[in-house]
Amino acid sequence: MQKKISKLWKQGLNTEPEFNEQSNARVIDLKKQDISASYDQNLATFKSLFTVPDNSDVKVREFTITSLNRKGFIIYLSTMVGLQIIIESIVEPLIDDEHPSEKIPDIVSYPIASTNTNIGEITEFITAGNTALFVDGDKQCYLFETTQISGRSIEKSENEVIVKGAKEAFNERGIDNIALIRKKIKNENLLVETRTIAKRSRNNVFLVYQKDLVNEELLKTIKDKLDSFVVDSILDLSILEQYLEERPRSLFPTILYTERPDRAAAFIEEGHIILLMENSPACLILPATFWTMFHSPEDHYLRTPYGNFIRILRFLALFVAVFTSPIYIAITNFHVGMIPPDLLMAIAGTRERVPFPSIVEVLMMEIAFELIREAGLRVPSPIGPTIGIVGALILGQAAVQANIISPIVIIVIALSGLSSFIIADGSLNFAIRITRFLFIFSAGFIGIYGMMALLIAGLFYLLSLKSFGTPYFAPMTPHSFSSKDLIIRHVPMKERFRPGYLKPKDIVKQRKG
Amino acid sequence: MNQHPGKLGIREYVSIAILMVGAKATEDTPTMLYNKVQNAAWMIPLLSAGIFFIPLYLLIKTLSLYQGKDLFSVINKILGKYLGFIICLVIFIISSFGISASTRTYIDIIRAFYFTATPNVIIYAILIIISAYGAKKGLQHIGSVSYLIVFYVLVSLYIVFYLSMQHGKIQSIFPIWGPGTLEILKQGPQQLTLFAEFFIFAMIIPYFTSNKVFSKGTWIAYVYVSIQISAATFLFICMFDTSLGGIGYPFHTVIRFISLGEFIPNVEIIFFIIWIISAFIRFTAFLYINALMFGHIFKIKDFEYLIPSLATIYLLIGIIPESPLDAGLDFKTPITNLAGPTFAVISILLWMVALIKGEFKHAKNKNSM
Numbered sequence: 001m002q003k004k005i006s007k008l009w010k011q012g013l014n015t016e017p018e019f020n021e022q023s024n025a026r027v028i029d030l031k032k033q034d035i036s037a038s039y040d041q042n043l044a045t046f047k048s049l050f051t052v053p054d055n056s057d058v059k060v061r062e063f064t065i066t067s068l069n070r071k072g073f074i075i076y077l078s079t080m081v082g083l084q085i086i087i088e089s090i091v092e093p094l095i096d097d098e099h100p101s102e103k104i105p106d107i108v109s110y111p112i113a114s115t116n117t118n119i120g121e122i123t124e125f126i127t128a129g130n131t132a133l134f135v136d137g138d139k140q141c142y143l144f145e146t147t148q149i150s151g152r153s154i155e156k157s158e159n160e161v162i163v164k165g166a167k168e169a170f171n172e173r174g175i176d177n178i179a180l181i182r183k184k185i186k187n188e189n190l191l192v193e194t195r196t197i198a199k200r201s202r203n204n205v206f207l208v209y210q211k212d213l214v215n216e217e218l219l220k221t222i223k224d225k226l227d228s229f230v231v232d233s234i235l236d237l238s239i240l241e242q243y244l245e246e247r248p249r250s251l252f253p254t255i256l257y258t259e260r261p262d263r264a265a266a267f268i269e270e271g272h273i274i275l276l277m278e279n280s281p282a283c284l285i286l287p288a289t290f291w292t293m294f295h296s297p298e299d300h301y302l303r304t305p306y307g308n309f310i311r312i313l314r315f316l317a318l319f320v321a322v323f324t325s326p327i328y329i330a331i332t333n334f335h336v337g338m339i340p341p342d343l344l345m346a347i348a349g350t351r352e353r354v355p356f357p358s359i360v361e362v363l364m365m366e367i368a369f370e371l372i373r374e375a376g377l378r379v380p381s382p383i384g385p386t387i388g389i390v391g392a393l394i395l396g397q398a399a400v401q402a403n404i405i406s407p408i409v410i411i412v413i414a415l416s417g418l419s420s421f422i423i424a425d426g427s428l429n430f431a432i433r434i435t436r437f438l439f440i441f442s443a444g445f446i447g448i449y450g451m452m453a454l455l456i457a458g459l460f461y462l463l464s465l466k467s468f469g470t471p472y473f474a475p476m477t478p479h480s481f482s483s484k485d486l487i488i489r490h491v492p493m494k495e496r497f498r499p500g501y502l503k504p505k506d507i508v509k510q511r512k513g
Numbered sequence: 514m515n516q517h518p519g520k521l522g523i524r525e526y527v528s529i530a531i532l533m534v535g536a537k538a539t540e541d542t543p544t545m546l547y548n549k550v551q552n553a554a555w556m557i558p559l560l561s562a563g564i565f566f567i568p569l570y571l572l573i574k575t576l577s578l579y580q581g582k583d584l585f586s587v588i589n590k591i592l593g594k595y596l597g598f599i600i601c602l603v604i605f606i607i608s609s610f611g612i613s614a615s616t617r618t619y620i621d622i623i624r625a626f627y628f629t630a631t632p633n634v635i636i637y638a639i640l641i642i643i644s645a646y647g648a649k650k651g652l653q654h655i656g657s658v659s660y661l662i663v664f665y666v667l668v669s670l671y672i673v674f675y676l677s678m679q680h681g682k683i684q685s686i687f688p689i690w691g692p693g694t695l696e697i698l699k700q701g702p703q704q705l706t707l708f709a710e711f712f713i714f715a716m717i718i719p720y721f722t723s724n725k726v727f728s729k730g731t732w733i734a735y736v737y738v739s740i741q742i743s744a745a746t747f748l749f750i751c752m753f754d755t756s757l758g759g760i761g762y763p764f765h766t767v768i769r770f771i772s773l774g775e776f777i778p779n780v781e782i783i784f785f786i787i788w789i790i791s792a793f794i795r796f797t798a799f800l801y802i803n804a805l806m807f808g809h810i811f812k813i814k815d816f817e818y819l820i821p822s823l824a825t826i827y828l829l830i831g832i833i834p835e836s837p838l839d840a841g842l843d844f845k846t847p848i849t850n851l852a853g854p855t856f857a858v859i860s861i862l863l864w865m866v867a868l869i870k871g872e873f874k875h876a877k878n879k880n881s882m
Contacts, residue, residue, distance in 0.1 A: 338779045338782045446628070447628070448627075449636070450639065452790055452793070453642075455790070456647065460654055464650050464651075476661070477661060
């Protein structure tokens, strides 16, 4: 009953006009058919499909196949293929070879070939950079994988910098990205599945996982989710991330986005599923928990005490980043008694000539810091450092001298701002920075009490988050079997289990020997 | 490795229990005990625990006959539809007033010590809103949050204990029997309410992975909590001696009194943080269980939707008393006097009826077959 009413209500509110698509039935119908044996008809069909000659990079080359003494043509997108290969191993043999032969595969020397008969599918192959060969009187079309797209080479990881460990990062080419993972996991059980998620621009997603580890149920959930999209195009992995998330409006991320192949490989080995996409220099790791975001690969590359040291440092940074400015506000406004008298006098002395309440001060400086940070990101790299120095030093100094803010606020903001950089994961970093503002307001409202109220509400909220069925704080709570790699980690020899919340097919990764 | 989605493990349960019952050491309970039996106040929690052990043991034994059934279903099954309904209603009403009274105590503490200029209603409203929000998220999340913070709560409590020890005088516990053994024995049964929550926890049995989690977790928490309350009272006596009777909320006086070395003289806010967090958890769990009871009595399946309205009612009841004194004497005292003994009687009654009806034999026959 309740659902019915809300449905009616929603229908009443929905004011989106109905848009009618221009009918495209003829082309759709054509794509469902098979190609004919007639040379001329095929030529006409594909010329009309690809709008030749208006479409300037679609090339059609007609010739006579010498050895068969039949007419033939090839069609390809000149911007997506290796021209040299086509000339050397497809066109030349077809024209020059004079040995009498019956079959095309015997004539053409190009290694990767397949055949197809459906017009729609052939079209898809051509748009992906394949070369299609049609022969007069032949009821099938020969497809050669001649794709050669130019792009970046494999470069150093720039956004997730580590000191010790592999440096290479994903780039925009799907093949390179898969190769980067393959060379780390040399196992035939490593599967790379392809799925088309967008109907119109035919964007592909590669699902990478270990067949003999991954939980089937999880795999099915993710596949179902990928198949459920009805969109024309999803151009980038980061957009796919938003499509995939259970709560796209939530402050906290539930999918890990990383550009490091070593990280991806490590997660595959644990039984996670990796999503890659052509044109995206990163991968998505699902499911992800708070800990996967919080950890850095370097924690494991460094020796155990050092790794734990930076982890504890990061944990501290998390708290400093969120709580320093709110605590400053709470203490100066509500709990003055807490500060030692000498320090209190010092603070009061510096604040004497500042005309604003401390929350305004802190907010001004926080916003200024965020502005400087954003500006530092966007300016062309040669001027970047200058902006940082100008912003941070001059602005702060001048603001203090102008009695707009007190010097202690500069310390507070600088500390919390710098600490927020320690959280390496981009999404979590944003979450922390936005949460800080919420805490500032709650501290301004009712001091420590308000902060703690917000903290508890936030904890409840975080715990209710789920990433593909995995609770956000698993395996800490709700407790599940794991090698206890949470706030601190053990020596690698002791980390003998894969995380239990994934329910992998094999939970033990090191048997006791 | 067996995972039950949405179920409560033993860690989570023990954390909830410790936070809910152990928090009593940090409100006005030690003072109340002191006013009853003076310097022997620290014995009362142990004595009451010993007395309440019997009904609790019988209750767990009775409940173990019905695997995975909550308290109210068992009451209904053993005592019948009508008597069962009345008893369930009595339990619900007592624990409803209990939640109002103890939230009010907390509000008074916060107001008296930390936010002297803030109106009661605002402090109260924040507490209730957060508790209602948490309770709506469900028991598993309450358990998880308590597990995440219980460690910090206990550590900070121990730090307080340690720091206060430096100021206390062990001689203050004499005369060791206070007003005399007879008076202590008389007070023991009256203070059963200290452990009344354990009775109420039987409501959430269906949310545990097994009945064993409930019985095992209950005993762990029970022993720990009774020792903790007793130890806290002991330390407060050492510190304040006879003036404890006049100090409303000794824990908060202590954290005002102690200091971390010479440079940081006032550390109360640090402990206040931890204390208020545990208070939020406590009332969240309490509110959830009460809503569960209400839903059970009136056969409401989606009882989560009731939580906000129930919370509002508790808030309205809680702000009735004019002053902290009214709240403590006229409002809280009757409930503390009533709740524990009533629950004990109900537990024993349940066991007796089950025994007479032959349920235990029944179960034995079933097992042997």
